[in-house]
Amino acid sequence: MNAPLTDDDAALLRRYRRGDAAAFNALYQRHRLGLFRFLLGLCGDHALAEEVFQETWMSLVRSQSEQREAVLFKTWLYQIARNRLIDHWRKTGRHQAGHDEYDEGQHAQADPQPGPEQQWGLSRDSERLQAALADLPEDQREVFLLRAHGDLELNEIAELTRTPAETVKSRLRYALQKLRRLLATEELSA
């Protein structure tokens, strides 16, 4: 009889390394949607997201290494995916525009807080959500996606992106402000 699949990620990975396919299945179901949406939100290309998603899981399958004790499995998984996507961009010669200065400067000004009615009236149309995400600078979008879909804490995002924690915090704040404004504006204009 199989043990109930409520183990933490590291324990599931250890069981999989010992030949337990069910443990991998549990691990996969736990993270598949979040990881895929992180990749899709970051690159905006469904086919590319699927390619990188597959490479990430396959590298995990082929690798014999155990998870390092000090790092969460989730952080490890998202880091692999992020590195694969960056590698792909490098190979295809995609230019990563640096919007940080412009956007952080722009959003540093006081943000008019929308009222609660506006908050709950945010657009639920997935295309609008995707468009609002695409409108974010890349660094802010990455932090927001890691927070929203990866459910990572700020210090974990800082470690993963090798960015100071304060920078991560400010990027997330600007991203949230901009998304709120964009979605509320669209809702009002609709």
Next chain:
Amino acid sequence: MKDQREPLDHEQALLAHFRAHGSGEPSAELDARILAAASATARETQQAQIDSDNAGWAQRLHQWLFGSGRQRWSVAVAGLACVGIGVSLTWRTLEQTPEAFDAVPPSVAMSPAAPAPIAAKRAPEQEAIAPMAAPQERMRSQAMARQAPSADMAEAPMASSAALAPMAELVIQSEPREALLRLLELRKAGEQEEAQRLLEQLKADYPHLDIEAELAHLATESPSE
């Protein structure tokens, strides 16, 4: 407090909104492909474990050395090299030990200083008997050559021969002296034939010895003795 909590509430609301209404998910085909690959790897791992449980010691050793992804073979080679060096050093030490015990100890090599006064006291006698000592000297040098088994040890036998020289000369000089005394006694007793045979024997044994002079010397010495 309320002001601090409000942005957090807004953040959580927006994050939840995106989680709930975000779109996009991997295709079922992609899911199936990844899970199939994972299952195949898990089966291989299980099979490898079963094989490992059934494997002989040679296969286990091979798996231990090369199968885990670590470079354990280098550790094994280093261990073997250390054992080899240890055995070699031990063997060399064992080979050298008997020679070290055979060697003349430094205390003996330094001992010639003690008998030196005796040798000096007997110097006049040695000068007189020196020609008689030639055959014994030859034999003694041959014996010394036998005692010196290697060139490394050449100095030690030389030192010991120097230490033994006075004793050897005492032995050498006693033989012709006794024979000469016996000859004198025979002559005094008038046993000419036997005295002549002994004289010839002495001439044969000590061709360079001036027998008559020695006899005269002994004849002058003998009354005082």
